[in-house]
Amino acid sequence: MNIAIIGSDTECIRIINFFKTHTYNEIAPTFVGFADPGGDPACREEIHNAGIPLVAKYEDFFERDDVNLIMDLTDNPEIFKNIIARKKPSVRVMNYQTSRLFLDMYRIYDDNPDTERRILRASSIYKIIMNDIINEDVLVIAPNHQILDANDAVLKKVGLSREEVIGRSCFEISHRYPAPCSDENCPCPLKETLTTLQPFTTTHVHLDKNNRERHVSISCYPLTGPNGIMGAVEISKDITQDILMQKSIMQQEKLVSIGRLSAGVAHEINNPLTTVLTTAMLLQEDTDPEAPLYGELETIIKETMRCRSIVTALLDFARQKSPEVKRCSLNVIVAETVMLTRKQSAFKDIKLELFLDQKVPPLWLDPHRITQALINLLINAIESTDPGGHITVRTDYFPGSKKVGLQIQDSGAGIPPGLLDKVFEPFFTTKESGTGLGLAITHGIIVQHGGSIQVASEPNRGTTFAITLPTTNGVP
Numbered sequence: 507m508n509i510a511i512i513g514s515d516t517e518c519i520r521i522i523n524f525f526k527t528h529t530y531n532e533i534a535p536t537f538v539g540f541a542d543p544g545g546d547p548a549c550r551e552e553i554h555n556a557g558i559p560l561v562a563k564y565e566d567f568f569e570r571d572d573v574n575l576i577m578d579l580t581d582n583p584e585i586f587k588n589i590i591a592r593k594k595p596s597v598r599v600m601n602y603q604t605s606r607l608f609l610d611m612y613r614i615y616d617d618n619p620d621t622e623r624r625i626l627r628a629s630s631i632y633k634i635i636m637n638d639i640i641n642e643d644v645l646v647i648a649p650n651h652q653i654l655d656a657n658d659a660v661l662k663k664v665g666l667s668r669e670e671v672i673g674r675s676c677f678e679i680s681h682r683y684p685a686p687c688s689d690e691n692c693p694c695p696l697k698e699t700l701t702t703l704q705p706f707t708t709t710h711v712h713l714d715k716n717n718r719e720r721h722v723s724i725s726c727y728p729l730t731g732p733n734g735i736m737g738a739v740e741i742s743k744d745i746t747q748d749i750l751m752q753k754s755i756m757q758q759e760k761l762v763s764i765g766r767l768s769a770g771v772a773h774e775i776n777n778p779l780t781t782v783l784t785t786a787m788l789l790q791e792d793t794d795p796e797a798p799l800y801g802e803l804e805t806i807i808k809e810t811m812r813c814r815s816i817v818t819a820l821l822d823f824a825r826q827k828s829p830e831v832k833r834c835s836l837n838v839i840v841a842e843t844v845m846l847t848r849k850q851s852a853f854k855d856i857k858l859e860l861f862l863d864q865k866v867p868p869l870w871l872d873p874h875r876i877t878q879a880l881i882n883l884l885i886n887a888i889e890s891t892d893p894g895g896h897i898t899v900r901t902d903y904f905p906g907s908k909k910v911g912l913q914i915q916d917s918g919a920g921i922p923p924g925l926l927d928k929v930f931e932p933f934f935t936t937k938e939s940g941t942g943l944g945l946a947i948t949h950g951i952i953v954q955h956g957g958s959i960q961v962a963s964e965p966n967r968g969t970t971f972a973i974t975l976p977t978t979n980g981v982p
Contacts, residue, residue, distance in 0.1 A: 507705060507727055508536050510567045511558075512589075513579035514544030519552050538572050543580060568592045574705045574727070578602060596707040596725060598741070643722070643742040646729070647696055651675045651686055654737065665715025676740070680712045695726035699738045703728050712742070721749045750958075776817050783810040829872030829954050836910060836975070837862045837901055839873050843880040844899055847888065855893040861900040866910050867977055871955060879951040882944040883914045883971050890918035890969065912973040921963040929961055 540553045541564035553560050564585070567573050576593065578586050581602040589599055643663065646655040656671045664671070664679055676696065677683040687694040687710070698706040706726045711719050722742040729736045790803040844860050851858040887897045895917040902911040921929065930949040952959045956976050963969040 508538045508572050508574045509577060510539045510541070510561075510564075510570075510573045510575070511537065511577045511579065512541045512543065512564045512567075512585065513577075514542050514546050514549055519549060523552075538570070539567060541567065543582075543585065564589075565592070568594065573597055574725075575600065595723060598725065642744075645676055645740045645742075646737065647676050647740055648737040649696075649700055649735065651677060651696060653679065660742075663712075663714045663720070680710070682713055682717075695724050695740060696738050699726040699728050700735060703730075703735065709745070710742075719746075720744055721746045750960075775813070779810055779813055779817065783807065783814070786810065829875050829951070831870040831872050831955075833868050834871055834873050835866075836869050836871065836876075836912065837864070837866055839871070839876050840880065840899060840901060840912065843877050843884065847881065847884045850885070850888050851897060854888060854891070856888060856891050857896040859896065859898045861898070863900070863902045865903040865905075866901050867903065869910060869975060869977060871975075872951075875951045876955070879948040880912075880914075882948045886944065887914055887916035887918065887969070890920075891916045892918065908977045910975045910977060912975065913970060915968060915970040917968040920965040920967055920969055921961070922965060926961060926963060930959075 537558045539561040540558045541561045542549050542553070543564060550560065561567065565588075567576055568589075573594075574596075575598045576589055577600045578589060579602055580586075586599075586601050593599060643660045644657040645653055645660060648654055653672055653674055653676055656668060660679075661668060661671060666679075671679055675686075677686050677694075681687065686697070692710050693708050695706045695708055695710075698708075705728070707724065709721065709723050712722050714720055721744070723745050724740060724742045726738050726740045729738050786803050786806045790800060790807065793800045793803060841860065841862065844858065848858055884897070884899070891897060897917070898913070898915045900913050900915075902913070904911060930945050949959055952973055952975070958974050960972045960974075961969065962972070
């Protein structure tokens with residue numbers, strides 16, 4: 507493990523003396539640099555005597571590729587905040603309190619000659635670090651992929667007890683795989699770490715207790731003992747929200763580009779379509795309804811009208827301008843939109859239920875754009891639900907996060923897993939007569955309001971669209 511240290515004054519001298527007088531069987535540290543923000547002469551002399559490279563500015567650590575861990579011993583909140591904001595994602599950080607506790611774990615072996623009490627104290631500190639200080643998922647894994655220990659964060663995510671996890675394979679618990687990870691599905695961090703005896707960083711997709719996919723960033727460190735390699739410590743950070751945010755940004759950029767292209771194409775096509783439609787209608791007026799040509803002209807008119815509807819949808823998609831917001835009730839908008847679609851649902855014998863959280867506060871919204879988005883979602887739900895099915899629309903207020911939720915759930919045919927990532931893409935549709943722009947437009951409207959929209963679905967069990975809107979997205 508390559509460690510960079512930031513410290514000054516007495517803490518600088520204490521940690522250098524500590525590392526000089528201890529041996530390490532478990533973590534095999536290499537100290538790649540020491541930064542002294544305080545500029546203490548005694549500290550600099552100790553650094554020089556210890557043979558540790560002195561770095562002029564601690565900010566230099568942020569650009570280096572040979573740093574795995576930064577230990578901040580300054581107890582300066584501003585420095586720690588700067589480290590967190592500017593370090594590379596793969597680099598771990600220990601603040602002042604955690605670093606001191608980390609050192610105490612080793613110090614107890616020299617300070618306490620009582621072996622039993624020493625082990626108990628070490629065990630207590632180990633548990634504190636595993637479960638209270640490190641908020642990320644931690645697994646201790648043997649070379650044969652057997653889990654030796656897991657912290658509470660892992661157990662909570664997988665919904666199992668420590669006894670149920672220890673002794674089982676890491677790939678079974680994290681991925682539900684019958685065999686170790688391979689290059690075909692995802693690189694195995696344990697294999698890479700044991701091969702190189704160096705830390706290894708990668709990203710995986712793990713499954714939680716509800717079999718939901720969670721994107722994680724994994725850092726794996728070799729664990730050595732008196733007899734050589736003992737296994738590895740695997741630390742996983744959930745980056746699902748970061749991945750979703752990146753996808754949302756990419757989706758928006760894609761929508762903007764396609765919108766510009768669509769506007770140009772639509773304008774170029776609209777004029778010749780109008781000419782074709784007008785000419786066909788005039789010819790049909792002069793044609794005997796019993797003549798074969800009359801039916802052919804009818805086909806031309808219908809198909810031209812269909813093309814015009816696609817062009818109109820393209821223009822609607824391309825004209826997504828900033829919403830004209832005003833303070834209004836989301837519950838009222840939802841209730842009125844549901845009333846507009848009740849006839850369609852009743853015609854198909856679909857039960858449409860509405861549950862409104864009366865605590866939902868007024869929001870800054872463009873009521874016409876939100877109505878358009880809801881109609882798109884409700885019509886899709888009605889069309890995908892068989893007679894006798896049901897659709898549920900509900901609003902919820904989450905005061906802790908200052909957000910409002912809107913959910914539309916149907917009992918329809920569902921969306922195959924392989925298509926879920928494509929539903930908001932322009933021109934993607936599973937309908938024979940669809941344009942594939944409804945959900946793309948809906949996605950754009952929600953994002954323009956500062957919100958997000960997610961979809962979850964199971965084949966033959968229905969689909970749920972979940973919208974989240976902030977309560978502070980408008981102008982006072």
